[in-house]
Amino acid sequence: MADRRCRHLVLVLGDQLDAAGPALRDLDPTRDRVWMCEAVEESTHVPSHKARILLFLSAMRHFREALETAGVSVHYRALDAEADPSLAAGLAAAIRVLRPERLILTEPGEHRVLSALQGVAEASAVPLEIRPDAHFICSRTEFDRWAAGRKGLRLEHFYRHLRKREGILMEGPSDAAQPVGGQWNLDQENRKSFGRQGPGMVPEPIGFPSDVITRDLIAVIERRFPDAPGNLERFDWPVTAAQARAALADFIRNRLAAFGPWQDAMWTGEPYLYHARISAALNLKLLDPRTAIDAAISAFEANQAPLASVEGFVRQILGWREYVRGIYWREGPVYLESNALEAHRPLPNFYWTGKTDYACLEASIGQVLEYGYGHHIQRLMVTGLFVLLLGVAPREVHSWYLAMFVDAVEWVEAPNVIGMSQYADGGLLASKPYVATGQYINRMSNYCRHCRYDPKEAVGESACPFTTLYWDFLDRHRDRFANHPRTALQWRNLARLEPERLGAIRRQAEVLRGDLASGGNG
The missing domain is CATH 1.25.40.80 (Serine Threonine Protein Phosphatase 5, Tetratricopeptide repeat)
Structure with a gap:
């Protein structure tokens, strides 16, 4: 259908693939158009896992197909057709062509996206109506x-x-x-x-084999993002509403x-x-x-x-x-800059490669690279715990999680990382920092059986880095947490350490941090 002026241009983002969504609820196919855009920026503002890119784009293209089958006109900018570098650029181009009377949008899930689209609407002098997201139970x-x-x-x-x-x-x-x-x-x-x-x-x-749409996108992604982390060999995520319902039914049943x-x-x-x-x-x-x-x-x-x-x-x-x-x-956006524990170290390189002799991190990060997935304890008490104990800058940790997991959308990922995992918000979300020695990982997994480090040891060649860094973390933050009602026991245990042993732990932790900062163990 040739482009023509439309009444409403309904903006549908990659994480808004609900045919009954608020922005689509009163769409008139004879007068309105839907706008969707595969913007390069959405795959590169953090170095996204290939499986994350594929999931979003495949789901978007399947959604476009469903809309068009239902008689809806979709103005769609595809990545393999020289898509605009950003959502903002893509929307501005569509406005110039379609000259809509009004833009309609369901609340985005990210401050950055909301601000960009509002800026385009203002610059184009087109009214923008933002509707509350009815997908959520609590507004x-x-x-x-x-x-x-x-x-x-x-x-x-x-x-x-x-x-x-x-x-x-x-x-x-x-x-x-x-x-x-x-x-x-x-x-x-x-x-x-x-x-x-x-x-x-x-x-x-249950898994979902790639169809023609997904297979075509695999070729596009390998060509456009050859250096993106992760691989697509295990990709079998649901990309349509019907597949999502099948995945739910499989879980409930089995x-x-x-x-x-x-x-x-x-x-x-x-x-x-x-x-x-x-x-x-x-x-x-x-x-x-x-x-x-x-x-x-x-x-x-x-x-x-x-x-x-x-x-x-x-x-x-x-x-x-x-x-x-x-x-x-x-x-608000300032939450992403939270850093209550004043952590400023860089993220270890092995978080991007999975190459480390820490068995639990090798298994957990390797799994993320292969599948784009890790469950909540792998996220909180393995990959998240290590960087919390090490003192990595929370914004770097946030960017890694947003990049590497197929289910990562900022509204859900950022509080989980900034607040729950890294305690960077100073206790707004979590009542205490979730810290533990390697003994927790040993109890909840078999990772330590395949590791050269001993989770019981904090000092020496076989000392577990988690255990060393745990005691060092308690020592570094004793003034903040020693009298905290939910953490006092941990800091009382710190007080029982002999000064000589605590000194040895401090020295080992400093050597460990220096080695990781220089690219060691990865």
Whole structure:
């Protein structure tokens, strides 16, 4: 169809692939156009994993195909057709051609994108209507009302608020409803390790072979981004709404029951274990969170999954996912510059290559390079823990996570990294820094069995870098945390170390940091 002036130009971003989304709800195919753009900048402003690039672009092209099949005109700028370098440039070009009366946009998931598109609209003198994102259960306005006047913005309080409001996993009369089973949080039942025997046979999650659209994009990405990290050999993520629903059904049927007890466990060669593998589909809006929550609750009501597994899954979506989105927008762009612990060291080079003799990091980073995926404990207590103990600049850590994971969208990734993983916001999100010695990794995985370092040792040639850096971290930050109610025990243990041993730990930590800064161990 030839370009012509349109009434509304509806902007659909790569993480807004919901046919029932707010921006599309009153679209008139006879007068309106949809704009989509594969901008080079979106794959390069952080050096994105090839699988992340492919997931976004393949899902976008499948969504375009679905819209056009439904009779919607789509003004689409493809990467292999000399796409504009940025979303802003792409939108400005479309406005010049289509001369729309109005731009319509669902709230983006990133400050940078929102600012860029607003700038184009203002410069072009075209009104921009931004609609609240109905994909989320809690609006930004409601989160701000909940947060107003609170001394701390704790997840548990927010989670209970939404459970009550939505009546999810609640029982009894509405004015006196209580959590099903009598407890709000069943985390204590969900922290098992596999022990020495391992997980045994784990049901393989459903995968989705590449079709013509995806195969064409693989060739484009290998040509346009040859030096991007990661590879595409394992790519089998859902790229359509139908595939996302199939992935959810597969998880509910085959892995939800075991998800709870072993959600924190890790095992070499098992990238997914009992995890859902639907976070990317949720974040691209291929799957509605209410659908996922309802499916899990239906499994519980049919006695197909225990309450602890279902509650743990629901808390990740209804609680954590909604909570970090509220934090991201409430705090604004300045949140990304948070650095409460004054960490300024560079990210070790092996985070981009996976080449290190630290077995847990080699396994976890190698898995990310291969699949574009790692589950929450690999992120928090392996890759995140190491750079927290080392003292890496939080902005560098944030950029790595945003680049390397297929489910990374800034609204969800930044609070998880800046707040939860790195404690860079000074305790706004997490009540304490999540720090541990290598003994935690040894307990929750088999990584240490394949490592030359001993998780019990902090000094000497066989000392585990996690354990050395853990005690050094406590020493460096004792003034901040020694009297903290949730960390006092750890710092009391530090006080029990003999001065000579603590001195040896300090020296070993300094040598380790110097070696890593000069490119060692990778």
